[in-house]
Amino acid sequence: MVKTEMISENSKQNIVFMITRAATFFSVVVLFLVFMFVFMEGAAVININFLTKMWSHSDIRQGGIFPALVGSVFLGMGVAIVSIPIGIGTAIYLNEYAKNNLFTRSIKLAIRNLAGIPSIIYGLFGLSFFVLFLQLGTSLVAASLTLGVMTLPWIITASEEALKAVPLSFREGSYALGASKWQTIRGNVLPHSWSGMLTGSILGISRAMGETAPIIVVGATFFMSYLPTSPFDKFMALPYHTFILATQHSSQYARGYALGTALVLICLTFILNLGVFIIRYKLRKKKEW
Amino acid sequence: MKKYILALLLGLIIVTAGCSTQQEVTGAAVGETVKIRESLEIKGSDTMVQVVSALAEEYSRQDTRARMTVTGGGSGTGIAALINGEADIADSSRAMKEKEITEAKERGITPYEFIIARDMLSVVVNEDNPISELTFEQISSIFKGETTNWKEVGGNDQKITLYGRQSTSGTYVFFMEDVVKGDYSQKMRNLEGSQAIVEAVKQDENGVGYDGLGYVVDDEGKIISGIKAIKVARDQNSEYISPLDASKQAKYPISRLLYQYFAKKPEQGSALYNFLRFELSEKGQDIVTKSGFLPITVTEKKLNEQRLG
Amino acid sequence: MSSCKNLKEKIISVIFSATGAIALLTLMGIFIFLFTTGIKAFSHLSPGEFFAGREWNPAAYQDPKWGILSLLISTAMITLGSLIIAIPLGIAAAIYLSEIARPSIREVVKPVIEMIAGVPSVVLGLLGVLFLAPAIADLFNLSSGLNAFTSSIIVGIMVLPTIISISEDVLRSLPKEFREAGLALGATKWQMIRMTLLPAGLSGLAAATLLGLGRAIGETMVVLMVAGNSRAMPTSFFDPIRPITANIAIEIKEVVKDSLHYQTLFAMGLVLFGLTFLINFISDLIIQKQVRKYQW
Numbered sequence: 057m058v059k060t061e062m063i064s065e066n067s068k069q070n071i072v073f074m075i076t077r078a079a080t081f082f083s084v085v086v087l088f089l090v091f092m093f094v095f096m097e098g099a100a101v102i103n104i105n106f107l108t109k110m111w112s113h114s115d116i117r118q119g120g121i122f123p124a125l126v127g128s129v130f131l132g133m134g135v136a137i138v139s140i141p142i143g144i145g146t147a148i149y150l151n152e153y154a155k156n157n158l159f160t161r162s163i164k165l166a167i168r169n170l171a172g173i174p175s176i177i178y179g180l181f182g183l184s185f186f187v188l189f190l191q192l193g194t195s196l197v198a199a200s201l202t203l204g205v206m207t208l209p210w211i212i213t214a215s216e217e218a219l220k221a222v223p224l225s226f227r228e229g230s231y232a233l234g235a236s237k238w239q240t241i242r243g244n245v246l247p248h249s250w251s252g253m254l255t256g257s258i259l260g261i262s263r264a265m266g267e268t269a270p271i272i273v274v275g276a277t278f279f280m281s282y283l284p285t286s287p288f289d290k291f292m293a294l295p296y297h298t299f300i301l302a303t304q305h306s307s308q309y310a311r312g313y314a315l316g317t318a319l320v321l322i323c324l325t326f327i328l329n330l331g332v333f334i335i336r337y338k339l340r341k342k343k344e345w
Numbered sequence: 346m347k348k349y350i351l352a353l354l355l356g357l358i359i360v361t362a363g364c365s366t367q368q369e370v371t372g373a374a375v376g377e378t379v380k381i382r383e384s385l386e387i388k389g390s391d392t393m394v395q396v397v398s399a400l401a402e403e404y405s406r407q408d409t410r411a412r413m414t415v416t417g418g419g420s421g422t423g424i425a426a427l428i429n430g431e432a433d434i435a436d437s438s439r440a441m442k443e444k445e446i447t448e449a450k451e452r453g454i455t456p457y458e459f460i461i462a463r464d465m466l467s468v469v470v471n472e473d474n475p476i477s478e479l480t481f482e483q484i485s486s487i488f489k490g491e492t493t494n495w496k497e498v499g500g501n502d503q504k505i506t507l508y509g510r511q512s513t514s515g516t517y518v519f520f521m522e523d524v525v526k527g528d529y530s531q532k533m534r535n536l537e538g539s540q541a542i543v544e545a546v547k548q549d550e551n552g553v554g555y556d557g558l559g560y561v562v563d564d565e566g567k568i569i570s571g572i573k574a575i576k577v578a579r580d581q582n583s584e585y586i587s588p589l590d591a592s593k594q595a596k597y598p599i600s601r602l603l604y605q606y607f608a609k610k611p612e613q614g615s616a617l618y619n620f621l622r623f624e625l626s627e628k629g630q631d632i633v634t635k636s637g638f639l640p641i642t643v644t645e646k647k648l649n650e651q652r653l654g
Numbered sequence: 655m656s657s658c659k660n661l662k663e664k665i666i667s668v669i670f671s672a673t674g675a676i677a678l679l680t681l682m683g684i685f686i687f688l689f690t691t692g693i694k695a696f697s698h699l700s701p702g703e704f705f706a707g708r709e710w711n712p713a714a715y716q717d718p719k720w721g722i723l724s725l726l727i728s729t730a731m732i733t734l735g736s737l738i739i740a741i742p743l744g745i746a747a748a749i750y751l752s753e754i755a756r757p758s759i760r761e762v763v764k765p766v767i768e769m770i771a772g773v774p775s776v777v778l779g780l781l782g783v784l785f786l787a788p789a790i791a792d793l794f795n796l797s798s799g800l801n802a803f804t805s806s807i808i809v810g811i812m813v814l815p816t817i818i819s820i821s822e823d824v825l826r827s828l829p830k831e832f833r834e835a836g837l838a839l840g841a842t843k844w845q846m847i848r849m850t851l852l853p854a855g856l857s858g859l860a861a862a863t864l865l866g867l868g869r870a871i872g873e874t875m876v877v878l879m880v881a882g883n884s885r886a887m888p889t890s891f892f893d894p895i896r897p898i899t900a901n902i903a904i905e906i907k908e909v910v911k912d913s914l915h916y917q918t919l920f921a922m923g924l925v926l927f928g929l930t931f932l933i934n935f936i937s938d939l940i941i942q943k944q945v946r947k948y949q950w
Contacts, residue, residue, distance in 0.1 A: 069844035073754055079746035080755070080763060083818065086811055087770050093781050112402065145673030153670050163674045166681035168938065172865070172930045173684065174872025176899050180906065180923045181684045184691060188911065194431060205680055212677065236659060238666045259772075266774030269874040269903055279398035279415040281405035290386070290414045295776045300417065302780050302879065303538030310540060311784065318777045325772050333765055421713075421908030429911050448910060506797040511883070512713035513908035521715060528715045531886035534800065534894045537878060537904070541783075548788050549797045 094319045101316030111279060111292070121317055126283055127196075127276070127291035128265050128324070134200025134287070135207055135264045140257050143211030147253070150212070151219040152241055171209035178206045179273035187274055194275040197287040202274050203264040210263065214256020218249040251339050255332040262328040266321065268295040294321040383616035384412040389423020389436030390515045391539050392464065392557035393603055396636035397436050403632060404623045411616045417538070420515025427608055428452060433617065435606040438464065438515030438557065439522075457607040459649050461624050463639040465558045465588040466520060466599040468575040469543070471550045476500040478576045478585045481524060481598065487553060488520075490530025495551060507533035508545045508554035519601055520555050547571035558588055559637030566637065594639065602645065603638065611653065625649060685927065692921035695720075698914050704921065710885055710896075712905070712915045720918055722925075724887045728802070728895035731888060732877060735806025736813050736870040741863055743810075744817030751818070752825040753833075753847055764819070771815035779879035782808045787880060796892055800882040803891045808876050813866040820865060824858030824944075825851060857940045857947075864937040868930050874899040898922050 105120050112119025146163070154160040182202030192198040222245050230240040276296035284291045294317060301314035387397055394417035401413040416422075423435035428449045441449075441456060449456050468484055470476060476498060479487075486492040487505060496502045507530055510517040516539070521529060536542055542554040543561065547569075563569050568589060576585035579598045586597045594600075611618035623629050630640040641649075695704070699720050707721015747767075751760050786808065787799030828851055836846030852859070882894020883904070902919050909916040 065842045065845060069842045072844050073750070076746040076750035076754060079743045080750045080767075082743060083747060083767050083770060083814055084763060086814075087766055087773070090770075090773055090778070090781060093785055094777065142673050142676050145670055146677050149670035149674040153667055154674065159671075160674075163678050165938070166678045169931055169934050170677065170681055170684075172868045172872070172934050174874060174899055174926055174930065176872075176874045176902050176906075177684070177688070177923050177927055180902065180920060181687055183906065184687045184920070185683065189687075208677060208680070236663050238663055262772065266772070266776070268774070268776040269878075269899075272903060273906055277414045277416040278394055279401060279413075281401055281411065281413040289412075290416075295774050298780060299776050299875070299879075300538070302776075302783060303536070303541045314780055315784075318774075318780050321774055322777060325774065326769070329765075329769055329772055418907040425908050425910045445910075448913075504797070511904050511908075512711075513905065518713065526715075528711065531709065531711075532884055534798070535883040535885065535896070535904070537883070544783075545798060545800070548791065548799075551797045 091322065094315055094322060096315075097312050098315030098317075098319035101312045102319065106316060107320070110281075110283075121294070121297060121320065123280055123283055124292040124294045124297040124317065125320070128294045128321075130196055130284060130291060131199060131203065131271075131293055132261050132265045134196055135204045136257065136261050138200055138204025139207045139211050139260065139264075143208050143257070143260075144215050144253055146208075146212045147215030147219055148241065151216055152237070152245070167209045167212055170205075171213070173206075175206065175267055175269040176273075178202055179270035181205075182270055182274045193288065194290060195288045196275065196284055196291050199271050199275040199291070200287070202270050203267060206267070206270065207260040207264045210260040211253075211257050214260065215249075215253040218252025218256065219245065221252060222248045251335060255335050258328055258332050262325045265293075266295055266325055268299050271296055272299075294324070383410060385414070385434065385616055385620060386426075386432045387413065387415045387423075387434040387436060387605075388418065388426040388432040389416075389434075390420040390438040390603070391417040391510070392420075392438040392514075392516050392559065393436040393462075395559060396462065396633055396638060397605075399632050399636055400624050400629055401620075403628070404620050407623070408616065408619060411620070413620075419511060419513025420518070421513040424606065427456060427606055428454060430454065430608075433608055437604045437606060438601065439519040440602075440604065441606060454608050455610075457610050457652055459605050459607065459621060459625075459652060460602045460641055460645040461605050462603040462630075462633045463641060463645075464601050464603050465594065465597050465639065466516065466524075466555055466601060467558055467561045467588045468553065468555050468577060468599075469546050469561055469572045470553050470575060471546055472571055472573045473550050474500060474573070476575070477573065478578070480578050480580055480583075482580065484575075484577070485525045485527065488525045488529055488533065488555075489527050490532060501551075503551040506549050506552045508536055508542050508549075508552055509533045510539070510542070510555075511535045511537065516555065516557060520599075523601070524555075524599060543569060543572060557638070562589070562637045600639075602641075621653075688920055688924045688927055691917055692924040695914060695917035695921040699918070704918070708887060710901070712918070718915075720914075722898070722922060724885060725896055725898045725901050725922070726925075728881070728888060729871060729897040729899070731802045731891065731895055732806055732809055732873070732881065732897050733867060733870045735802055735891060736809035736873075737863065737867060739807060739810030740813040740817050740866055740870075744814050744862070744866070745821050745859060747814075747818045748821035748825060749847060752822045753843065753851070764822075767815050767818055770811065775812065775873065775875040776879075778808050778812065779876040782876060782880040794892065798882070798894075800880055800894055801892050802881065802888060802895045805877050805881040805895070806891070808880060809870050809873050812873060812876065813869050816869055817862050817866045820862035821855075821859050824855045824862065828854055855944075857944045861937040861940045861944070864933050864940070868933045871926065871929055871933075872899060874903050878903055898926055902926075 107120055108122050109120030111121065111123055150163065182198060186192050186198040186201045187194055226244045227240050230244040271293055275290055276293045277290045278300055280290060280292055298314055298317045298321060301310050301317060387401065394415060398415045401415050405411050405413050420437040420439055423432060423437055424441060424445050426432035427435040428445065446456060468479065476495065479498065483498050488507060492498060493505055494502060495505055509529060536545060539556050539560040542556045546552040546554045561568060561574055568574055574588050576587045577598050578585040586593045588597055607617060611621050633640055704720055704722060706723055707719060708723050709719040709721050710725055711719040751763060782804060787804050790804050791799035832850050832854060833846060836850040877897050878900040881897065881900060883896045883900060884894040885896055888895045902922055906919055909919060
């Protein structure tokens with residue numbers, strides 16, 4: 057009796073486990089399909105010209121996405137400048153200085169909420185605050201601030217984890233030697249956590265560079281005859297460029313070019329992610345605790 | 346407790362200090378821009394965004410000091426940007442409404458209207474659709490959602506799928522006011538951008554949409570494969586004319602002017618003025634035709650000259 | 655000399671607390687801007703007209719209509735549709751990764767799944783428009799694949815990594831004793847998972863679901879490109895829908911500052927903000943309960 061029950065339980069288990077395996081590999085397959093579809097038609101379009109020339113409107117086969125690449129890179133730098141110092145600072149505060157009181161709890165609540173706010177709401181906020189209220193206009197700086205604020209919770213969380221990973225004993229040892237709080241942080245905690253903070257920041261920036269909705273509202277353009285040179289210039293950006301090639305362009309080649317731009321965007325994100333993965337892997341081998 | 350209030354205040358100070366520094370820098374940067382280079386910010390109609398970008402590109406080759414930016418979003422977007430003070434030129438595939446002109450004036454902006462091209466708005470269906478002619482009334486009834494099946498106008502027994510633009514689009518407004526003369530059916534799919542309409546009708550045998558001529562023809566002026574343009578007649582007794590028929594252009598019933606609204610009167614010697622002149626020149630109008638639109642006629646030329654003063 | 659050092663320490667400590675304050679100020683700022691602009695809409699419209707009105711038509715031929723009911727229902731549909739896909743798949747995958755897979759497989763698969771989260775939404779929207787929508791139109795014999803069904807699939811895929819990684823964390827952090835006790839009683843692995851782990855981790859899994867929900871509500875680009883964007887009240891999943899996020903993204907470009915249309919869009923934004931705030935609040939409560947129960 058027991059044996060037959062066990063057998064049917066076993067076969068149930070096998071089926072269930074197969075299902076879970078399938079579910080997991082579904083996710084992997086999806087990622088693979090995404091790359092494949094984008095690559096199929098997008099790769100044909102990519103060559104040195106595509107990557108380095110200015111966008112030509114009249115014949116898109118002549119021009120390239122250079123201004124969009126430049127715009128995206130500048131945007132990434134802008135986001136880094138805005139969000140990394142504040143993000144790391146907040147993480148240090150929360151992990152090293154904060155006491156468990158209302159102020160701290162409110163900050164933590166705020167961070168969790170900021171992480172959940174839809175990107176278009178950041179667009180609305182960016183429009184009403186940075187573009188209109190502060191009169192920065194639709195520009196690189198307004199977009200950097202908007203995306204920077206959006207990336208903040210991500211960087212704070214990643215940096216906090218990096219700080220938490222440093223054992224308490226490191227700090228205690230330093231205090232025992234008579235060092236002050238800041239000396240301890242600077243000398244014993246940060247050196248061991250900066251790589252985690254770095255990788256978290258890179259991931260955050262790469263997410264920001266892929267965002268489209270907020271920049272539609274705060275500064276990206278369809279066509280520019282020049283490269284942005286000041287933070288107050290407008291800019292072209294890879295995700296917005298992909299979007300308009302998909303929906304607005306009238307050339308019959310637009311479809312291939314949309315996929316090509318998408319491919320460049322994915323590769324950029326992929327390279328950043330890969331870099332983070334490699335850094336993490338190497339460091340895990342080095343860590344002694 | 347005091348420490349936290351202090352921290353909050355400090356945080357606020359940092360933020361506001363950062364902001365006001367930027368405002369000072371903004372002032373300096375704007376001043377510099379005006380001295381060294383002239384930047385032109387053009388926003389608006391998706392119908393026109395292609396041709397205006399092509400014009401801007403060609404113009405910036407001649408005038409290397411000019412910094413041109415062109416963005417789409419729809420005629421409504423351009424006009425709003427003009428009123429908000431965010432754009433120098435608004436591309437619009439419809440005339441500015443009275444309401445909008447008043448709002449602009451309330452904010453100290455007097456819009457100057459110029460006509461830079463003509464468009465024939467095409468009603469497009471899938472190339473496999475047997476229907477090839479429709480009257481205004483039929484089109485209006487279809488887009489209002491009153492006619493829901495192709496068989497009602499002599500076609501297959503299939504439900505009609507409506508594709509249109511967003512309300513930001515001048516094309517949307519123009520088509521609504523001039524052809525449909527009523528509200529669009531709520532079931533109409535509001536697609537982003539003129540290109541999306543062509544794509545949708547290509548894939549949908551029962552689809553119908555409306556688009557500017559420039560989006561419907563390829564680089565050689567022939568209709569894009571997969572779709573066809575409906576011949577339109579004002580009523581059952583008039584002639585059915587195709588928008589692709591060059592000889593009958595003057596009689597095609599759904600034609601419109603493509604406008605540009607300037608935030609101020611273009612002054613001789615300014616980039617604004619030079620760009621406009623370029624657009625209206627032979628070279629500019631050549632680009633207009635290549636993009637699939639029609640050049641302006643003598644009447645429009647005269648109007649433009651009048652407004653330039 | 656030591657007081658000098660103390661002063662320096664104090665200043666540094668205040669600077670750090672100030673950065674912390676910025677996060678708080680930002681959240682408050684977002685709320686304030688949404689609220690002060692959005693609330694003005696209600697001086698012209700009644701809440702009933704706004705929330706329960708069946709027609710949204712700001713650019714109407716005659717009188718503009720401001721009812722967001724069809725938009726709210728569209729948002730609800732995309733959320734429901736994407737979760738129907740993401741929850742079963744996500745929890746199944748989480749179970750696999752946490753309890754069944756070899757560590758070497760987990761090491762490889764986890765980062766791969768994280769990478770899906772890194773794919774920009776505009777790329778997924780692009781693939782949806784160019785490949786998935788036509789395929790679905792062919793498969794189901796529809797006139798167009800731009801509808802709630804197609805967009806739910808894509809948003810479901812986007813939400814999947816969130817649900818997988820949080821659920822996996824939840825399961826992994828359940829004490830070893832749970833597993834050992836279950837197996838010691840002679841249960842098969844699946845029986846143990848089903849009867850011990852899943853109930854124990856239920857609230858954590860619920861929290862993961864809520865976070866997935868929040869992401870689905872907030873998705874903009876995919877729905878903008880793939881959902882069809884028709885203003886009519888949707889009647890089936892094969893109808894085109896127009897979620898609030900897409901509506902804001904579309905119309906924000908055409909509004910004149912401080913017009914009623916501008917204000918109503920901010921009011922919509924306020925509704926979204928409120929929804930995500932509520933979801934976060936509830937999931938926080940659930941996690942607190944879970945933490946207290948199992949002392950993570």
